[in-house]
Amino acid sequence: MVVIVHPGNESVPKAATPPARLASLKGKKIGLLDISKPGGSFFLDRLEEILRTKYGAAEVLRTKKPTFSKNAPQQIIEQLRAMDAVVEGLAD
Amino acid sequence: MPQVQNAPAIPGFQSGKKAVVVFFETDCPTCQLALPYLNSLTQDSVQVIGLSQDDERSTRDFVSQLKISYPVELDSGLKISRAYDPHNVPTFYLLDESGQVEKTLVGFDKQGLNELAAAVGHTPIALPDDGAPAWKPGCSSRHLEPEAQGSTQESGAKLLRRIGDPASRITLRDEEDPFEYCRKQFGDALPVVPPTVEKVEAMVKATGLAPETVIARVPPFYGEATVEKIAANAVMAGCVPEMMRVLLPLLRAACDERFNIHGVQATTHFAAPLVMINGPVRQELGFWSKQNVFSNVARANSSLGRAFQLILLNIGGGRPDGIDMSALGNPGKFSFCIAENEEENPWEPFHVTRGLNRGQSAVSLFAAEPPRGVSEHTAPAGKTVLETISFALATVWSYRTCLMPEAIVVLCPEHVKTIHRDGFTKEQVRQYLFENTGIPVRYYSKEERAEGTQFAANYKEITVRGEKCYQKFRSPESISIFVAGGTAGKFSAVVGSWSTGPAGSQMVTYPIPDK
Numbered sequence: 323m324v325v326i327v328h329p330g331n332e333s334v335p336k337a338a339t340p341p342a343r344l345a346s347l348k349g350k351k352i353g354l355l356d357i358s359k360p361g362g363s364f365f366l367d368r369l370e371e372i373l374r375t376k377y378g379a380a381e382v383l384r385t386k387k388p389t390f391s392k393n394a395p396q397q398i399i400e401q402l403r404a405m406d407a408v409v410e411g412l413a414d
Numbered sequence: 415m416p417q418v419q420n421a422p423a424i425p426g427f428q429s430g431k432k433a434v435v436v437f438f439e440t441d442c443p444t445c446q447l448a449l450p451y452l453n454s455l456t457q458d459s460v461q462v463i464g465l466s467q468d469d470e471r472s473t474r475d476f477v478s479q480l481k482i483s484y485p486v487e488l489d490s491g492l493k494i495s496r497a498y499d500p501h502n503v504p505t506f507y508l509l510d511e512s513g514q515v516e517k518t519l520v521g522f523d524k525q526g527l528n529e530l531a532a533a534v535g536h537t538p539i540a541l542p543d544d545g546a547p548a549w550k551p552g553c554s555s556r557h558l559e560p561e562a563q564g565s566t567q568e569s570g571a572k573l574l575r576r577i578g579d580p581a582s583r584i585t586l587r588d589e590e591d592p593f594e595y596c597r598k599q600f601g602d603a604l605p606v607v608p609p610t611v612e613k614v615e616a617m618v619k620a621t622g623l624a625p626e627t628v629i630a631r632v633p634p635f636y637g638e639a640t641v642e643k644i645a646a647n648a649v650m651a652g653c654v655p656e657m658m659r660v661l662l663p664l665l666r667a668a669c670d671e672r673f674n675i676h677g678v679q680a681t682t683h684f685a686a687p688l689v690m691i692n693g694p695v696r697q698e699l700g701f702w703s704k705q706n707v708f709s710n711v712a713r714a715n716s717s718l719g720r721a722f723q724l725i726l727l728n729i730g731g732g733r734p735d736g737i738d739m740s741a742l743g744n745p746g747k748f749s750f751c752i753a754e755n756e757e758e759n760p761w762e763p764f765h766v767t768r769g770l771n772r773g774q775s776a777v778s779l780f781a782a783e784p785p786r787g788v789s790e791h792t793a794p795a796g797k798t799v800l801e802t803i804s805f806a807l808a809t810v811w812s813y814r815t816c817l818m819p820e821a822i823v824v825l826c827p828e829h830v831k832t833i834h835r836d837g838f839t840k841e842q843v844r845q846y847l848f849e850n851t852g853i854p855v856r857y858y859s860k861e862e863r864a865e866g867t868q869f870a871a872n873y874k875e876i877t878v879r880g881e882k883c884y885q886k887f888r889s890p891e892s893i894s895i896f897v898a899g900g901t902a903g904k905f906s907a908v909v910g911s912w913s914t915g916p917a918g919s920q921m922v923t924y925p926i927p928d929k
Contacts, residue, residue: 323585323586323588324585324586324590324592324608324610325583325584325585325586325610325611326583326584326586326592326596326608326609326610326611326646327581327582327583327584327609327610327611327614327642327643327645327646328581328582328583328584328643328646329581329600329609329643329646329647329650329724329728329729330599330600330637330643330728330729331632331635331637331638331728331729331730331731332579332581332582333572333637333638360868388916388917389916389917389918391674391676391677391680391681391913391917391918391919392674392676392677392917393676395551396442396443396444396551396552396553397551397553397554400553400554
């Protein structure tokens, strides 16, 4: 009988319940996260404009990671936690 | 330091003895990193008191998981936090015998912690090369958050604890071939040595540590690399128990935030960590630095490199058919480990240039492209050999990309002889390569929008061989020199980098403990 030691990561990821979808964006605080890949700002600039003018968001918070190659710093995560919804501008 | 007026009494504080008081939140990763360091302060010289801004259950969890050995009290209603008003956590206050604030330290800062220790007559409590960064900012203090409430952390969440869970035992069915099972579940496309309990125990024993000791958390899944799990991967890779002496500091170095293994594993680029070994450990454990140094020649090189990659795979979760989406990959993902041929190196060895003593064994890591070869068999002058190498250096990452790339030049013994005979010191080699690696400006055209051209405004113009060029590298320090290889054949190599600096990966060198 062969018994081996489990060499891998055994932690079971806990399924998080996503928060309820917003019924409307009007009057809401929306966070935008730029991951610092080239071109991200153009897309998010336009998105910010649409959120304010077309959807009546009360506040659009622009945040930017110092580099795309590392996790967002704690301070940015804390700022985004205070928002009603967050859009992350991923990829190139 | 301002006297805190009318502050509520700190629970447990006794006047007549200095005190280190630390405000913290249970879900702040910097607090989880920092607070255990205070365990080292003996209670004779100083009182140590932790003040939690969270509820009793989270605090109890925190204390038990992180094995905090000093008293921790709750700052109920955040009254004490409001009085002392730390803007961030963790904030450490050194109080004198009458409770006046003598010194304040914000965030995790190894130097600051050691100064705090010195101020109470203690030896340093935060050592370099333990895998933790030198400095890390904390989180906002709970009393400054819009709705100051208790911890939002779910109970039982795994914090940055020092002792992990024991590894499960898997009993294989009698009809199961252990080699096939392990290859499929935990292998690297090739069969591995099944990590039986006996073999793993022998590997753990060689470390002298408890098997559940957490050495590092391996990105991208941040799985806990306990001594036991590291040992299991080392068995699978074919390591001898003595190799744990190198594998543990190697893991700490890899998970050092400066190296950014998370980015290296997640990139679409070729990068794989190149492991470089220096010092007496080479002879002690049989690391190879001569002919075929990049190949499959020595158990030490190949098994160490492979154990490391298996850990990245099994504990970190960086599967090459999954989350590791490198477009073309890198043969080094099987094993990428070389030792320096210090005996053929007339200059100081690589680890000495990195700041260690010659007699101190060391492991260095570099996020590396596969090596690109340079043949130079006919030039009699060292300067010409270097010029030939500079053409290969110019192609690192992408020809027209300057400033960001770094490189290691692996010089073969024959090239080293020629260059050294012509009077070059190692610094002069780096300086020469730095000054003479340039990309002709005429290759940059805005219309084509080729990679590297978009940042041309930031590049430095130099003249190389009479031609206007952009300087490839930021500084001579971007080019490292490593002597390795066989004594026959005038072939050297350039090993290019991934993204570098604080935004990418930085080379790290960690000492390997003596035998």
